[in-house]
Amino acid sequence: MSAFFPHVALTTDGKFLLSLASSFSLVILSGLLLHWSGLGLGRQQWVIALAGLSIGLLGIAAINQKRRGTIGAADTQRRQERYEYLGAAISLTILVLIAGGAIGYAHINAVRLGANPPPQLWILEEKHAGARTAIIGVYNTQDSPLVGRLQVSVNGNILYSSSPLQVAPQGVWRQRVDLSPDLPERSLIEATLTSLEEPKHGYRRATLWVQ
Amino acid sequence: MVAVPAEALAPPPAWADAERWLIVCSLAAAVGLMLLAYTYTAARAGLVSDSNLFWASMLLLFVPAAWGLARDEAPRMFRLQLLLIVSMCLYVAKIVHSPQGFTFHDELLHVRTLNDILASGRLFQENPVLPVSPLFPGLEVVTAAIVQTTGLSVYVAGVLVIGMARIIAVLALFQLFRLVTSLDKFAGLATLYVICNQHFLFFDAMFSYQSLALPQGIVLIYFLCRQIIENDLRPPALLVIFILLSGVTLTHHLTSYLLAAFILFWALYPQLYQLINMTLDWYAGQLSGRQIAIAIRNKSLFSSSLGRFSHVDHRLYIFAFVSLLLPTFWLVLIAEKTVGYLSPIFAGALSDLAALLAGDAPVRQLFQDHSGEKIVLWEQLATLISVLITLALLVAGATITWQRQRVQPLVFVLVTISLAYPVLLGLRMTPLGADISGRSNSFLAIAIAVSFTTGALATQAWLRARTPYFVGQALLVAILTLIFVGGIVAGAGPRWVRFPGPYLVAAEARSIEAAGIASAVWTRAELGSQQRIAADRINRLLLAAYGGQHPVTSVNEGVDISPLFVETQFTEEVRRIIVDSHIDFLLVDLRLSEDLPRVGIYFEEGEQGGRPYTEPIPRTALVKYDSVQGVSRVFDSGVIVIYDLRGLRDAIHPLPGIHNCERLYSPDSCGRLPAVRATSPATNLRPAARMLSSRTFIGVSFLSARGPYNRRKVSP
Numbered sequence: 001m002s003a004f005f006p007h008v009a010l011t012t013d014g015k016f017l018l019s020l021a022s023s024f025s026l027v028i029l030s031g032l033l034l035h036w037s038g039l040g041l042g043r044q045q046w047v048i049a050l051a052g053l054s055i056g057l058l059g060i061a062a063i064n065q066k067r068r069g070t071i072g073a074a075d076t077q078r079r080q081e082r083y084e085y086l087g088a089a090i091s092l093t094i095l096v097l098i099a100g101g102a103i104g105y106a107h108i109n110a111v112r113l114g115a116n117p118p119p120q121l122w123i124l125e126e127k128h129a130g131a132r133t134a135i136i137g138v139y140n141t142q143d144s145p146l147v148g149r150l151q152v153s154v155n156g157n158i159l160y161s162s163s164p165l166q167v168a169p170q171g172v173w174r175q176r177v178d179l180s181p182d183l184p185e186r187s188l189i190e191a192t193l194t195s196l197e198e199p200k201h202g203y204r205r206a207t208l209w210v211q
Numbered sequence: 212m213v214a215v216p217a218e219a220l221a222p223p224p225a226w227a228d229a230e231r232w233l234i235v236c237s238l239a240a241a242v243g244l245m246l247l248a249y250t251y252t253a254a255r256a257g258l259v260s261d262s263n264l265f266w267a268s269m270l271l272l273f274v275p276a277a278w279g280l281a282r283d284e285a286p287r288m289f290r291l292q293l294l295l296i297v298s299m300c301l302y303v304a305k306i307v308h309s310p311q312g313f314t315f316h317d318e319l320l321h322v323r324t325l326n327d328i329l330a331s332g333r334l335f336q337e338n339p340v341l342p343v344s345p346l347f348p349g350l351e352v353v354t355a356a357i358v359q360t361t362g363l364s365v366y367v368a369g370v371l372v373i374g375m376a377r378i379i380a381v382l383a384l385f386q387l388f389r390l391v392t393s394l395d396k397f398a399g400l401a402t403l404y405v406i407c408n409q410h411f412l413f414f415d416a417m418f419s420y421q422s423l424a425l426p427q428g429i430v431l432i433y434f435l436c437r438q439i440i441e442n443d444l445r446p447p448a449l450l451v452i453f454i455l456l457s458g459v460t461l462t463h464h465l466t467s468y469l470l471a472a473f474i475l476f477w478a479l480y481p482q483l484y485q486l487i488n489m490t491l492d493w494y495a496g497q498l499s500g501r502q503i504a505i506a507i508r509n510k511s512l513f514s515s516s517l518g519r520f521s522h523v524d525h526r527l528y529i530f531a532f533v534s535l536l537l538p539t540f541w542l543v544l545i546a547e548k549t550v551g552y553l554s555p556i557f558a559g560a561l562s563d564l565a566a567l568l569a570g571d572a573p574v575r576q577l578f579q580d581h582s583g584e585k586i587v588l589w590e591q592l593a594t595l596i597s598v599l600i601t602l603a604l605l606v607a608g609a610t611i612t613w614q615r616q617r618v619q620p621l622v623f624v625l626v627t628i629s630l631a632y633p634v635l636l637g638l639r640m641t642p643l644g645a646d647i648s649g650r651s652n653s654f655l656a657i658a659i660a661v662s663f664t665t666g667a668l669a670t671q672a673w674l675r676a677r678t679p680y681f682v683g684q685a686l687l688v689a690i691l692t693l694i695f696v697g698g699i700v701a702g703a704g705p706r707w708v709r710f711p712g713p714y715l716v717a718a719e720a721r722s723i724e725a726a727g728i729a730s731a732v733w734t735r736a737e738l739g740s741q742q743r744i745a746a747d748r749i750n751r752l753l754l755a756a757y758g759g760q761h762p763v764t765s766v767n768e769g770v771d772i773s774p775l776f777v778e779t780q781f782t783e784e785v786r787r788i789i790v791d792s793h794i795d796f797l798l799v800d801l802r803l804s805e806d807l808p809r810v811g812i813y814f815e816e817g818e819q820g821g822r823p824y825t826e827p828i829p830r831t832a833l834v835k836y837d838s839v840q841g842v843s844r845v846f847d848s849g850v851i852v853i854y855d856l857r858g859l860r861d862a863i864h865p866l867p868g869i870h871n872c873e874r875l876y877s878p879d880s881c882g883r884l885p886a887v888r889a890t891s892p893a894t895n896l897r898p899a900a901r902m903l904s905s906r907t908f909i910g911v912s913f914l915s916a917r918g919p920y921n922r923r924k925v926s927p
Binding site for chain 2: 017
């Protein structure tokens with residue numbers, strides 16, 4: 001703000017307000033320029049653009065202040081405001097710390113009380129250089145091992161039934177199944193996962209039509 | 212100058228205890244925040260059955276600050292600090308509601324735009340769930356700058372941006388009201404009234420473009436007014452105004468249009484006022500038509516001394532012109548989709564209102580959600596009383612202001628706009644009108660604040676002449692508290708909106724949970740992004756924000772996908788929608804069959820021909836694809852199922868229709884036993900997959916931009 005208004009004695013909160021609001025707008029305009037210039041919005045581009053903007057404006061402010069000098073009344077006001085801020089700063093700091101504590105408390109408890117997503121079973125077809133493959137996956141989203149039985153059938157005929165399958169907490173289990181070229185048209189591959197501990201709750205079923 | 216008896220506002224000696232009161236307010240607010248954090252935690256655990264603790268914490272945040280602001284002798288900085296305490300503590304209340312990540316509907320719409328910018332480094336990428344969002348990327352650009360330069364997560368950066376916008380809003384409102392009234396007490400109370408508005412707690416605190424544009428707009432009005440009063444419109448000031456105006460234009464469509472309309476109204480107000488007065492005089496026979504014509508021809512309407520108005524500045528026309536030109540330029544060249552986005556909303560609201568006035572439309576049920584849950588009686592009464600008090604004080608304040616002699620035109624403009632409040636109350640009786648009325652409340656509250664505070668201070672002054680000092684102050688605080696409570700009830704609605712807790716069907720933030728997020732993340736990891744996918748209202752958001760998918764929507768493509776879910780059988784209509792709309796995948800949330808939607812709809816506005824649901828969608832309707840030949844059930848998490856529909860579109864032969872699962876499994880229908888070879892099982896444990904857990908969904912951008920699941924295909 002000093003760059004724009006070296007001759008005006010803005011109050012501290014007025015300066016802060018205008019600086020913050022103008023900064024937002026300048027960042028938005030910078031982003032638009034970065035996009036239109038073809039440079040794109042990346043980390044380096046932002047650092048260069050924002051640093052250049054800041055240094056440029058600081059330079060203009062310094063030149064303006066040097067040219068025009070500082071207004072005496074503003075100094076008095078600034079000292080008075082500094083005094084007013086001191087008492088407030090202490091109580092507001094305490095409040096900010098407690099507010100941070102409240103957010104932390106809420107976050108920790110939200111994590112503690114939040115449920116993990118349920119375990120996932122999926123089956124996908126992958127065509128790779130003429131070969132066809134089905135990929136079956138199990139993602140154990142829980143914090144305890146998933147112990148289950150996976151059964152794969154093709155057109156109702158059981159092809160594969162795993163011995164008890166164990167997936168570590170937060171672990172992913174995958175299996176590739178190569179599909180024979182002489183598989184009949186419109187075949188249905190079905191994968192079912194049954195939890196040995198909780199057969200009903202752990203049940204998952206995924207299917208894949210191979211056409 | 213606003214009309215309040217001078218003796219009521221004469222500057223008294225400085226309040227010696229101001230600093231002590233500030234400490235009291237800070238401590239009360241701190242206790243309130245901790246209490247609120249505890250209440251929300253208890254609500255998550257299902258241990259809270261009423262809102263008593265919530266209200267206790269809200270009152271601790273609000274009442275001490277309101278008491279301090281109602282004092283005559285409080286210094287300016289003290290008032291500002293109190294306002295900042297209230298506004299920022301209410302913002303923290305919103306963060307404590309969703310401490311892990313963005314959970315509100317509108318927030319996730321913008322997260323998609325932000326993720327696209329972070330991933331591509333380009334603006335204006337398509338956003339299928341909110342097509343206009345990328346065309347007004349101000350909020351996302353600022354947040355992206357913070358994310359990319361600091362490495363903070365999207366959530367933390369977004370919270371910081373909106374937090375700073377809140378500080379701007381409060382400071383700018385205080386400065387604006389102080390500028391036009393020259394009274395600190397008036398400015399403090401008027402700003403507090405804006406804080407009491409129904410959307411301040413949640414809606415205005417969301418990671419949404421309006422939350423940033425509105426504060427910038429207020430700063431612009433403040434700065435423009437300040438420079439006009441100081442008669443300083445030199446190039447540096449003009450440059451600042453242009454920068455601020457550009458910021459608003461690039462951030463939110465409606466705010467920029469309303470800002471332009473506001474400045475135009477402000478510029479023309481003195482002339483309009485004179486013209487209306489002349490017309491009234493002509494009607495009363497005190498002025499002839501010839502005299503009016505002469506007045507217009509002589510340009511006396513444009514005199515810089517228009518009687519009762521102070522600081523009439525014709526340069527405002529230039530600003531009005533520029534403020535119209537910039538959004539129009541942006542609309543025509545970049546954001547032409549905005550017309551198609553906004554016009555149905557306004558047209559629908561007007562037709563709803565017309566139908567309501569004609570008695571053809573059902574009246575919207577107040578204080579009740581679509582599943583039938585009602586707000587408790589005392590909260591209903593508090594809301595109604597707060598509306599009545601607002602209306603009474605608004606009328607009183609407007610009347611008093613109208614009787615003044617030398618007034619800032621801006622004050623008159625605000626008072627005139629505030630008279631739209633009763634009209635918007637009427638709009639609340641219709642479904643679409645309620646949406647518009649609610650959203651406009653944040654804007655209108657600024658105008659109402661002037662009339663309201665004038666009326667409130669006049670009432671206090673009247674009481675002070677007849678009762679002890681503290682009675683008037685206590686009444687003022689009681690009124691503001693009532694309006695604060697009424698605002699929260701009207702804005703937040705039923706209890707389930709205010710509290711976090713277990714999953715509810717189609718209930719905005721309460722429907723955003725681990726299973727939905729994990730499914731969306733899975734789609735990105737295993738299917739790749741930008742898949743055309745149909746889903747319900749909530750999962751669609753998650754697919755867009757976390758999955759980077761392209762949900763097929765009515766707002767973007769005009770496709771009503773609800774028959775895909777609600778039809779009990781796989782009909783020709785369902786097949787036609789899938790094929791015509793090129794839908795590749797269908798995400799079905801089986802929990803939709805467990806309850807009615809809390810917000811009235813499962814998918815889109817107007818589904819089911821606008822008829823309300825009387826019972827949940829049958830589960831058989833949701834899983835009907837299990838028995839359709841060619842439709843693969845590729846994903847199953849127990850509550851969410853994803854179907855691959857590409858087999859339907861790719862099928863050469865006509866579809867056989869509904870099949871029986873058992874029949875498909877029989878050897879006769881399946882032909883000979885296939886030869887399939889299974890590879891050796893390879894357990895592929897990935898520690899990074901822990902990121903999928905919703906427990907850590909704070910880092911949306913990390914998952915979407917750099918996460919372990921950022922691969923288009925599974926590795927061989």
